[in-house]
Amino acid sequence: MYLADFHIHSNFSDGKLSIPALVDYFGKREFGAIAITDHFCEDTSLIGKASTYLGVTLNRATFPIYCELLKTEKARAWEQYGMMLIPGVEITKNSISNHRSAHFLVLGELEGIDPNKDITETSDQVRAKGGLVIAAHPVSTQKLEKQTYHLWDRREGLRNKVDAWEVASGPYLFDEVGRSGLPVIANSDFHQERNMTSWKTVLRCERRQDAIFEAIKKQKLEFFFYREVKRRESYHPQRTYYGGVELAHQRMGNLVSV
């Protein structure tokens, strides 16, 4: 049994820590698998262009370096911590309207990724090669920030394009997603150390990329509220800290709840 987090940002986009620092940070906390998923903004929209100029997103120039660095850090994460580092990106389509904005994670297969393609096309491309597509924070995150409802609005049509929907992002659990019957996952959307206290996914499968993806698809997951304290609390996947997910709990039979 091990902890996993599949939504983490580095200094290649708007995260505070470098990729090597993230590997050490999660490795020292004995995580079994993480995915680094920096923003890759679509560069056709005005907001996307501005983000590119401000350097808060991957762009076509930094993307090859990002991919290469993930490869070598993947090897180090495994050697040093026995942790599976999954390469990823968060395709970021921001619009003035929340209902036209969408963020989705691509995990495992980054070759030929183009942020300007829509989720359907990217999903076909990525999943054909064994990668995964996850809808990020699909409903209100309850924070004062840009909201991204576009995918949730189209959830029926996207059933066969998205492998999992974030049922938790950071400390917030989304009842609406939990009740929907769609496949779910819990991630932190980590940008800096103070985001560490958050929902995480617990896995029991082997620490291999294909086994992990299989577990996500088959929903052999549990969720755990991880609290980062100065002296780290010992890790008890059986203990939980958050209620309000009874429906999801009943449906899945394995969603950890009080």
Add this chain to the structure above:
Amino acid sequence: MAGLNWLINGWGTWLAFKQFTSKVRLIPDDDLPSVSILKPLKGVDPGLHENLESCFHVNYPRFEILFSVSSPNDPAALLIQPLLEKYPNVNAKLIISNQEVGPNPKVNNLLASYKLATHDVVLISDSNIRVSPDYLRNLVPDLTPDVGVITAVVAGTHPNGLGGYLEASYLNTFFARWMFLARVFSFESVVGKSMLFKRSTLERFGGLKTLSGYIAEDYMTGHAMKKLDLKVEIMRSPVRQYLGHYSFSSFWKRHIRWGRIRKSIAPLAFIIEPLFFSSVTSLFFALAISQWFGFHFGLAWTIHMTAWWIMDSFLCSLIDQFSWKLILAWWVREVIAIPIWLAILLGNTVDWRGKDYRLLPGGLLEGIAK
């Protein structure tokens, strides 16, 4: 505004002064790491023979020099042979290879020698750099574990022709100062003419071949090092670029190309660049003085420019040597800085070694079919 600018530029000059008068860390010879010097060559420019010969006089415990050309018929290849024979005690080789991995010809030229280099510490040094015997001794001790790459301020020496003097006055004043300031503002600026790094560090993001897709492989190296939490350092002494004869039009073209690359990489920094031109600062100064104190506008401008000129003459002599022609060229350079900036602003294409390219954000190249 003018005051703030003085503060910033004075600070930059001070940083340069501090750096160039600082002491090199002394390390016993046995503890100095072995170094592979990579010298990419293409064609024969004036002064090349002397530039290349200067490498053989480097005083350092263990090093090798790998010269590389992309064709055996390159005239530089003929030039290097006699030198290899003249200095049999120096471990030097000529490597001929025409690999083409990406659009950057310099990186392509270096791929084979990078692979064949036997040491972890690698120095890429351009062919127009004339090195001093203590080059490596001044440089290598600063490559500490927290440093990713050490670049250098490039001093333009032996200028000839109007373009040559303009180039030298640009390199030895405005550019040198901004290399230090850019580092303070954490805009990593690396000059490819002299880059010292560890191969094992570069391999962390795929090695040299990853850099072949960029026109500004030097900038990208610095950028990647920062992403690894490593520092970009500047050498304690400037390296000397042999300028030789340079026409005005080649100066103009080079600056347009270089400026457009800069613009594609850091558009925001490019937009505010003119605020730091001496002529523009002088304009602000003169405007303020004439408005508030009724001072003669033209006179105020000239006085301000002259003060700036004196500061730059000081920097110039710190970096290379005092030369009247050079500091006269300074006036021309400062004034044409504005039309150059406008020409850069109004285009997105570069002509690079006979081919036209369109620049994409971040300094990626896109070929344009002619």
